[in-house]
Amino acid sequence: MEPLCVRDALLLYFVVRDDDLGRYEEGTLKGYKPWFVHQLFPEEKVYGYKDLEVHILYHLVSWNVFLQVRYSLKDSNTVGFLNIETLLYEHLPDYVCSCMEEFKRKVAEPFPIDRYLSTWQIILPRQSLCSDAKVYVQNVTQTTATEIYHRFKLLLLFFIETASYIDWEDDKWDMFVILSLHEEILGFAAVYRFTCFDKSENTWNPRERVRISQFLIFPCFHRKGYGISLLDAIYRHYMETSCLEITVENPCQGFQTLRDILDTKNCLYLEKRLGYLPSVEEIRKEWKITRKQALRCREIIRFSRLQEEEETNTFRIGIKKRLYLEYAEQMASLDSVEARKAYLWQLYKEIEETYRKLVIWAVVIWSLAFLLHFPCKYKIAEEVFTTNPLEDWSLQLQGIDHLLQISDIHLDPKLEENSKKLSFFRNHVVPVIVPKAVLVTGDLTNGKKDTTNNWFYLFLGHPSSKRLDEWNEYYVQTQEYRHKNASVLWSDVRGNHDSFGVDDMIQDDDLFQRYAVEPQPKNAVSFHRFSEQNDIKLVKYSPYYRYSLHRPFHFFARTNNEELQLLMQASLAEKKEQVVIVYGHFPSSTIDYTVSETFWRTFLRFFWWSRSILSRKFYSYPNYVIYLSGHLHSVLGFLPRMYCKCGNYMELELADLYTSSVYRWIVIDHGNFAFSDIPIQQNIFAVVTNPVPLSSSTKRSQAFALSSKYIRLMVASLESFWDRNLTLGNVEVFIDDKKIGIAKKMENDMLKSSSGSNLFLCAWNPMSYLEGFHNLVVQYCFEESCMTMISTSFSLQSEQRYHYSCKDWIRCLMLFADAPVVIKGLCLIGLLLYGILVHIPYFSTGSCWLPSSWIVFGKRLSFVRKTRWRVSQVLFYNFLLGPLLILFRVTGDDYHNCTGYMFFFYTFVCGEIQASYLEMYNLLLQQLWFACIPSVCLDIYRCYLKQDEKPTNENTCHENKFERRKSVLFALRYWSPHKSICLLYGLVILYQLGILLRYVGCFGFWSCLCSPLLSLVFFYSCL
CATH class of the missing domain: 3.90.360.10 (Histone acetyl transferase 1 (HAT1), N-terminal domain)
Known part of the structure; x- marks a missing residue:
């Protein structure tokens, strides 16, 4: 054989x-x-x-x-x-x-996995791609370690070329095992501790060295980040001991790549802390690696930063000098200088190719798309190699920044409560929190005309107007934040109520430009940056208006490609730790981008991907983007906590200060974003910064939570800040209805003197909450009473799927649905349904211009024909003309001075079809009342008064038209109903004229005259 x-x-x-x-x-x-x-x-x-x-x-x-x-x-x-x-x-x-x-x-x-691992020491990897992995370590002389090794030792011979079995009776061996959350063993490593002769001191050094001898991740778990997790845990374990050096025994190429990536990350973190590229000895002393490995890491860092030819030449010469010393024997065996140069060049090219592959592998493993903030020849992200500090970050008192947000103030002299709320916020909340910035996201004033004792507007509603008294009130309230040396940045954004009747947003008649703390620049995007504790980038986004429209035509914002490009560029993080916060008045669902899209793209997006423009742009952005907005008033309070996430984009709508009396406290703790919406009447409140709640959690915040030992929360009390003799009660923390402990207040001299917010810490074990969702409740107990300050939920699994309730889906729909596209699509669907259910059955009695298949289908809808209420042609063409104007974009010249025409079927303003709110307005307030109801009344009149004659031949188109005309002539003999209907339509036309004067303004005699005349002509042509 x-x-x-x-x-x-x-x-x-x-x-x-x-x-x-x-x-x-x-x-x-x-x-x-x-x-x-x-x-x-x-x-x-x-x-x-x-x-x-x-x-x-x-x-x-x-x-x-x-x-x-x-x-x-x-x-x-x-x-x-x-x-x-x-x-x-x-x-x-x-x-x-x-x-x-x-x-x-x-x-x-x-x-019984717990029985085997109960005596093992657990190590949480510091920098792991897999948050669902944990590492255990034990000396190999222990029974359980020996048993695990014996079960899988054959795999060592199959996957390690020079492997041999260890002596399990030698207590110098340590066994490391990496397990998943489901207790599946993913791999293991064997590490040997030994002492050696120190040549520099010419004596035996009593401090032990460590040698990683065997390292194996099972092949079914390759390329999933578990190898870097296990190696990092080994480093972390021996860094806390008196170990002198960490070495590797005969590393293969794959393990050497893994080792280079981790060591280079550690070196870059040391560089970031020191402010310069550390020397070989500094790297050895800090990270306990060999001299050769430290030199290799420095060369990798320098190689990734090569930019100019001079730098490349210097780097190449330094590498060749090192290679000449290492390969001195081979060099001496070569005869000529040219042969030696060729040999050195070959060695250098091999090292260059190795470093290039190593850098590429680093990018693949971490899957990052950030570029270096310094010039980089190979465009490698510095953050690929950056690690977190070894010390427990959750004990640090520094690294915390605060922001405040309010929205929709609606200042109005008639509404004194709004002014009192803003005053309370400035005088009581801001001094306690001491924020870096106060973000005011629009609708600073109410912008409604005073209609007291004016009966004419009781039916028409409140018209909009620019009111100087409202802006004077806002100017006085924000006077202390207007000078350059103000301790708090007050950044206000224009809202729709701040823009009523403004012809040009940068002209003198714009009261926002004159009285706002931060006038709007010509560009729609501007930003601020803070970098003391955390690197924070605040991007203000205010879409630019062009037309002096009044209510309700300013409900939707409009943007274009240029503004979006500016926003995308400003929102790009310059480095990984930077927190990017975009704030504006309009939620992304109310920003109309269809003006920059073709009709067919808009039409297809309704049926396929009708998501808002910002959620589409930021979904796969390189960094997380948080968008803060207002405007929707939490749907009049029916949908509080309107928060939603989509990929790397997070949108948080804030309820209004006007009716809901809510403001937002934002805390950025070591680069992690956390917030809480607080009622203005609440005296003591809190924000949990670790673990970060689900509404703002990221993979980075979950990794921080896994490596922490304490729950971190910021607590502020208005009463204790103004009364220093008043002591705080106990702050108790509960997770899943189980009391974790009492949070302790952390203080230092700086915190005591700077703000009234206090950092509280509560010890916890994150490994007990690795799976699923958990509810965290913080209660404040004083004497015998307790109150809940905050109740939130969190998860430590990066790939955990959130279970949305019905309200959560509605919230995401309100924030992420592209409302302009959805409304247009609903108009088209309504047109189709009306044509099938109403218009076809009406003509199915013998209209010859319809296809026979349509007539047969219409006859089957007997429930429509039996009612004998046949809605007239007026209603059908009324619905038909409006969507046609939307579809084919019938536009006129774009005049700066607005013009407008209002029919009972559509409103034509500013020389072009306006934003989608106008379409919804036309449907609900014009087409329904001005066309549908009068048309139905006309049909009832015609159907009930033509009983004496019926058509004799329904198959003849000519006879059918004659009978229809005859029935109308018969109906005209009944003067009273016809006169009533004409009078009704006359009132409708006058009401249209009133709305035209109220909302748009008077655009001249001919504009006002054409609207009712054309309405009358269209009405009588349909009789």
Whole structure:
């Protein structure tokens, strides 16, 4: 028999999920060939077998092993024969299953993982791509460590070229095991501690060195970040000991790449802390790595920053000098100078290619798209290598910044409560929080005309107007924030109520430009930046208006490509830790971008992807973008807490100060964004910054929470700030209705003198909350009474799917749906439904211009025909003309002085079809009342007064038209109903004229005259 290649006959299977055994029996479970077999089979061949198949199954939860050897023929007399079963049993544990039924039974039995790992020390990886992994360490002399090693030691020979079994009786060996949240073993490592001779001091150094001897991640978990997690945990464990140096024994190329990435990240963090690129000795002392590895890390950093030719030449010469010393013997063996130069050049190109691949692998592993903030030849992100500090960040008192947000103040002399609320906020809340900035997101004034004792507006409603008294009140209230040296930045944004009747947003008649703290620039985007505690970038977004429209035509904002490009550029984070906050008045759902899109793109987006423009642009942005807005008033209080996330975009709408009396406290703690919406009447309130609530959590904040030892929350009390003798009560923390403890107040001299907000810490174990969602409640207890300051939920799983309730879906719809596209699409759908349900049955009695199939279908809708209320052609054409104007964009000249025409079927303002709110306004307030109801009244009149004659031949189009005209002539003999309907339409036309004068303004005699005349002509043409 021909010898067989062992690597082709041997397959390893790793059983993880419950259905993996079924997939194995079906032949669909992936098997892995061993990389090396020379230690068991020196020739890598087996003799005496035909059709040999060897399968080894490892169950990674219960750690059971199953061996199956199948062959069609076995000849033990063959030269070189080796019993493969006997050989494998020598390297497998004693309790290997040889029967599939036995293996299934053992797998189904509960495995006491807690009993095995109860004595192990747990290590949470500091920088892990996988937040669902945890590492355990124990000395190998312990029983459980020895048992784990014996169960999986055969894999070492298959996947490590020079592997050999360790001496488990030597207490110098430490065993590291990495497990997932579901208790599946993902890999392990063996580390040896030893002492060696110190040549510099010419003596034996009593401090131990560490050598990573064996490091294995099972092949089914490769390229998932578990290797970097395990290596980082090993580093973290020995950094806390008196270890002198961490080394590696004969690293393979893959492990060396992993090691280079992690060590280079540590070096870059040290550079960030020191302010310069550290020397080799500084790197060795800080991170306990070898001199050669520290030099390699410096070279990688310098290589990633090569920009100019001079820098490249200097780098190349330095590398060649090092290579000349390392390869001195090879250099001496070469005869000529040219040969030595060629050999050095070859060595340099190999190192350059190695460093280039290493940098590319770093980008692939971390999957980052950020560029270096300094010039970089290969455009490598510095943050690829940056690590978090080793010390516990959750104990630090620094690194905290505060912001405040209010929205929709609606100052009005008649509404004194609004002025009192703003005054209370300025005088009581701002001094307590001491924010970096106060963000006022629009609607500073009410902008409604005083209609007291004016009966004419009782029916028409409150018209809008520019009111100087409202702006004077706002100017006086914000006087202290207007000088350059103000301690707090007061940044106000224009709202729709601040723009009523403004012809040009940068002219003198614009009261916002004259009285706002921050006048609007010519560009729609501007930004501020703070970098003391946290790197914060505040981007103000205020879409630019062009027309002097009044209510209600200013409900939607309009933007274009130029403004969006400016916003995208300003929102790009310059480095990973930077927090980018965009704030504006309008939620993204109310920003109309359809003016910059073609009709067909808008039409297709309604049926396929009708998401708002900002959520589409920022969904896959390189950094997280938080957008703060107002305007919707939480849908009149029916939908509080309107927060929603979509990819890297997070939108938070704030309820108004006008009716809801709410402001927002934002805390940025070590780059993590947290907030709380607080009623203005609440005296004591809190914000939980760790763990960050679900509404603003990110992968970064979850990684910070996993590496923390304390729950962090900021607590502020208005009463205790103004009365220093008043002591605070206890702050108690509950998770899932279980009391975690009492949070302790952390103070220092700076915190005491700067603000009334206090940092409270409560010890916790994040490993107890790794799965699912958890509710966190903070209660304030004073004497015998307790009150809930904040109740929120959090999750520590980055890939956890959120379970949205019905209200959550409505909130996301209100924030992320592209309202202009949705409204246009609903208008089109309404037109189609009306044409099918109403208009076709009306003509199905014999109209010859309709297709026969439509007539047959219309006749089936008997419930419409039986009512005999046939809605007239007026209603059909009324709905038809409006959407047609939307579809084909019938526009006139774009005059700066606005013109407007208002029919009972549509409103034509400013020389072009306006934003989508106008379309909804036309449908609900004009088409329904001015067209539908009078048309139905006309149909009732015509149907009930033409009973004496009926058409005799319904199949003839000419006769049908004659009978219809005859019935109208018959109806005209009844003067009273016809006169009433004409009078009704006359009132409707006068009401249209009143609305035209109220909302748009008087645009001249002909504009006002054409509207009622055209309405009358259109009405009588349909009789």
